[in-house]
Amino acid sequence: MGSRADPGTVEVAQLVAWLETFGRLVHEERDHLTALDAAIGDADHGLNLDRGMRAVVERLHADRPATVDALFKTVGMTLVSTVGGASGPLYGTFFLRFGTAAGPVDELDAAGLATALRAGVGGVVARGKAEPGDKTMVDALEPAVTAYERAVGSGPEHAAAAASEAAEAGRDATIPMVARKGRASYLAERSAGHLDPGATSSALLLRALADALAGTLPETTDGRA
Amino acid sequence: MVGIVVVSHSPALATAAVELAREMLHGTDVPITVAAGTAGGATGTDAVRIADAISRVASGDGVLVLMDLGSAVLSAELATELVGPLDGEIRLSAGPFVEGLVAAAVTASTGADLDRVAEQAASALTPKASHLQH
DSSP states (O other): OOOOOOEEEHHHHHHHHHHHHHHHHHTTTTHHHHHHHHHHOOOOOOHHHHHHHHHHHHHHOOOOOSSHHHHHHHHHHHHHHHHHTTTHHHHHHHHHHHHHHOSSSSSEEHHHHHHHHHHHHHHHHHHOOOOOSSSSHHHHHHHHHHHHHTGGGGGGHHHHHHHHHHHHHHHHTTTTTTSSSSGGGGGGGGGSEEEEEOHHHHHHHHHHHHHHHOOOOOSSSOOOO | OOOEEEEEHHHOOOOOOHHHHHTTTTTOOOOEEESSSSSTTTTOOOOHHHHHHHHHHHTTEEEEEOOOOHHHHHHHHHHHHSOOOOOOEEEEOOOOHHHHHHHHHHHHHTTTTTHHHHHHHHTHHHHHHHHHHH
16 A cells, blocks of 8 residues: 555545545544534534445445445445435445446546536435525535546545635635525524534545655554544 | 335324324225334434335335434435436425324325325425414
């Protein structure tokens, strides 16, 4: 692990490092995510996603698939079965579509990663039927993938860093929004003034990708803080 | 006969709703299956379980899926993508969880087709609403 023959490609090991990093960030931010959800939802987002990503990382350590499509099918199906809340089918669909778009390959180039990310976000939009401005995951994911696509020529590492910055800006932009999807929509105008928990965890997903591709991970990591 | 899948965050809620519906069936064996809670026993919904439940009650006559709130709907929609090729259509009901299930079960027990079962589930609040208007 850790030696990359070609900085323009992303190998399965780095995608696994992305998932491990996401799991670690979700675990570290678990109580924050749940507190955000307590303000405008049913107070389970951090707990649910942490449970799901722990199961994902355990499964990948037990049996790591060799191809990108198989890897993300495992990830998606595990989340669907363990998360329980709406983030299960939403993140599950993201990873399932990501894997299907990537196909049975053992590495992705910058453009291949763009295609997979775009397919994943398309899946979240199709599943949740949310549009930008609805105060959801889409508000972080959509600008992130657009930023990645714009920076794709500079390679996956730089494009992922751009995507992470855009996701965090998109996350912060959810604060004044009025929720139109999920349980937060019952609060209507009272949902304004709060960060959206789904957009917050989605920003962690892109932060994890940027960190994993920047090679900031230790040589061996088990995904736990 | 149309099969029915009952999707809930809570196994206890789903099981009790099915018991209530079965009281109306007088022993007619309508295929009804529960998909509730997650694989780890947590409160929530699990698209893989829902897909399995759909496969178990599926026949050429089709399947109607009743859901409680929130993620139940998203998980059921994902389940229709995960389930393999089946004879017969899978339809998700916008009907109310308890009243819709009772109406669907009773209608299915008469041998009605999926259109009719789905229609009865979707309009299952009508008797309550009209009662309260008077």
